[in-house]
Amino acid sequence: MAIAIDADELRTRTRRLLTEHPPADTDRTDFLRARFDAGLAWVHYPEGLGGLDAPRSLQAVVDAELAAADAPDNDPRRIGIGLGMAAPTLLAYGSDEVKRRFLRPLWVGEEVWCQLFSEPGAGSDLAALGTRAVRDEATGDWIVNGQKVWTSSAHVARWAILIARTDPGLPKHKGITYLVCDMTDPGVEVRPLRQITGEAEFNEVFLTDVRIPDAHRLGETGDGWRVAQTTLMNERVSIGGARIPREGGMIGPVAATWRVRPELRTHDLHRRLLDLWVDSEVARLTGERLRQQLVAGQPGPEGSAMKLGFARLNQAISGLEVELLGEEGLLYGDWTMRRPERVDFTGRDAGYRYLRSKGNSIEGGTTEVLLNIVAERVLGLPSEPRNDKDVAWKDLAR
Numbered sequence: 001m002a003i004a005i006d007a008d009e010l011r012t013r014t015r016r017l018l019t020e021h022p023p024a025d026t027d028r029t030d031f032l033r034a035r036f037d038a039g040l041a042w043v044h045y046p047e048g049l050g051g052l053d054a055p056r057s058l059q060a061v062v063d064a065e066l067a068a069a070d071a072p073d074n075d076p077r078r079i080g081i082g083l084g085m086a087a088p089t090l091l092a093y094g095s096d097e098v099k100r101r102f103l104r105p106l107w108v109g110e111e112v113w114c115q116l117f118s119e120p121g122a123g124s125d126l127a128a129l130g131t132r133a134v135r136d137e138a139t140g141d142w143i144v145n146g147q148k149v150w151t152s153s154a155h156v157a158r159w160a161i162l163i164a165r166t167d168p169g170l171p172k173h174k175g176i177t178y179l180v181c182d183m184t185d186p187g188v189e190v191r192p193l194r195q196i197t198g199e200a201e202f203n204e205v206f207l208t209d210v211r212i213p214d215a216h217r218l219g220e221t222g223d224g225w226r227v228a229q230t231t232l233m234n235e236r237v238s239i240g241g242a243r244i245p246r247e248g249g250m251i252g253p254v255a256a257t258w259r260v261r262p263e264l265r266t267h268d269l270h271r272r273l274l275d276l277w278v279d280s281e282v283a284r285l286t287g288e289r290l291r292q293q294l295v296a297g298q299p300g301p302e303g304s305a306m307k308l309g310f311a312r313l314n315q316a317i318s319g320l321e322v323e324l325l326g327e328e329g330l331l332y333g334d335w336t337m338r339r340p341e342r343v344d345f346t347g348r349d350a351g352y353r354y355l356r357s358k359g360n361s362i363e364g365g366t367t368e369v370l371l372n373i374v375a376e377r378v379l380g381l382p383s384e385p386r387n388d389k390d391v392a393w394k395d396l397a398r
Contacts, residue, residue: 005043005055007051009284011211014037016038018065018071020339023070029108031071032072032108033104035066036107036108039052040052040066041107042107043056044336048284049082049091052106060355061093074107075341078109079106079107079113080343081115081153081379082106082113083107083113085231086115086161087103088219088230089230090106093227098216098218101181103153111158111159112153112157112159113154115235116161116162116205117148117163117228119149124227124366127172127225128172129164129176131143131146131162131164132144132165132166133212135166135214138348140213141213141214142179142213142214142217143155143210144164144179144187144207146164148162149204149205150202152343154190154265155192155339158329159182160181160205161178161179161180162181162359163176163178163179163228166222168393169392169393169394171391171392171393172391172396174225176222176223176224176228177217177222177224178219178220178224178227178228179216181212181216181230181279182212187207187208187209187210188207189206189208190203191203194337195359198335199338199340200338201339201340211376213259216301219337232365234303235304243287243291246283249345250317250318250345250357252392253321253346254317257321269320269324273320275323275336276313276367279316280312283306284337285368288362290303290306304373304377304378307365308367308374311357311361311367312367314360315357317352317357318356318357321353325350329351329354331351332349332352333352344356372384381395
């Protein structure tokens with residue numbers, strides 16, 4: 001008879017892990033592998049895939065025990081795309097072989113993932129994508145050609161989640177197939193996109209006769225749009241609903257400056273800071289509520305609302321920070337061209353935060369698209385007219 005997994009059982013298993021693999025004496029990667037194999041990576045995942053089929057809410061029990069023991073984490077900022085977007089999609093649509101192959105090195109951080117979705121002509125209207133995947137009848141492989149853009153971490157990624165058009169004779173939301181792309185394939189070319197911050201955290205990716213085995217297809221052929229919705233919904237939660245402490249995120253540096261720099265204070269800035277502090281706390285608690293709702297299933301359109309609020313709040317706070325600092329706020333520390341391994345919304349100085357937050361309106365779904373999702377799927381308002389809904393993709397004006 002299987003043992004019911006409850007909080008006490010998880011504490012026992014976590015303490016056993018710590019006894020058998022003391023963090024102070026165990027190589028970091030070895031510890032993370034052992035944690036995954038013990039089912040303590042994602043406790044709600046199936047046994048053998050990093051979990052124990054336990055309630056998702058009990059992950060906090062494991063995390064608290066490991067934090068108290070100063071155990072290493074898997075550097076989630078570095079592998080956020082894999083954790084927040086690829087993993088849930090692999091779990092939902094991957095074959096048993098695919099899940100066994102990819103989930104462990106993904107969670108441990110041995111393999112970084114990126115997302116090949118947006119294109120120069122298909123950003124907000126993602127379903128208009130034109131990257132083509134054609135089946136090689138002799139081998140069953142897919143041959144992919146096209147261009148992707150705004151690809152975070154492509155320069156360090158080993159694998160990518162990719163959507164491509166496999167039937168241009170169908171309407172744009174159909175005839176799309178979801179694939180796992182090997183970023184080391186000789187047909188993959190990654191070029192940096194230098195941003196307003198000076199960094200090249202994003203990339204454009206050119207795909208020329210890239211060969212992908214059919215075994216690396218997620219979901220059915222032509223059903224990629226439905227599979228992509230799992231990725232996109234999880235992406236918005238991972239961006240807008242990440243777990244942070246009070247005064248975490250963008251509001252923290254501003255509040256800290258306010259406390260230690262009394263000469264910068266004015267009555268108006270005080271009032272605005274208080275408003276934004278309250279808004280940040282409301283967003284933090286709303287994110288916690290959303291994560292609790294995830295215990296019951298996959299994220300819904302509420303994640304779009306969280307991501308929408310995240311962008312607006314970050315931009316308002318970073319703007320206030322620059323204004324609070326006065327002339328200092330006009331300074332910019334370093335415009336050196338870098339290709340960072342991590343996406344960092346709050347690092348460096350006030351000028352960096354102000355400029356980086358402008359991208360929050362675009363990444364993870366543009367503000368305009370998310371407003372439509374909230375209006376239609378949360379508030380139940382009438383859909384916008386879509387004249388191209390039933391038109392074959394090949395017949396669309398471009």
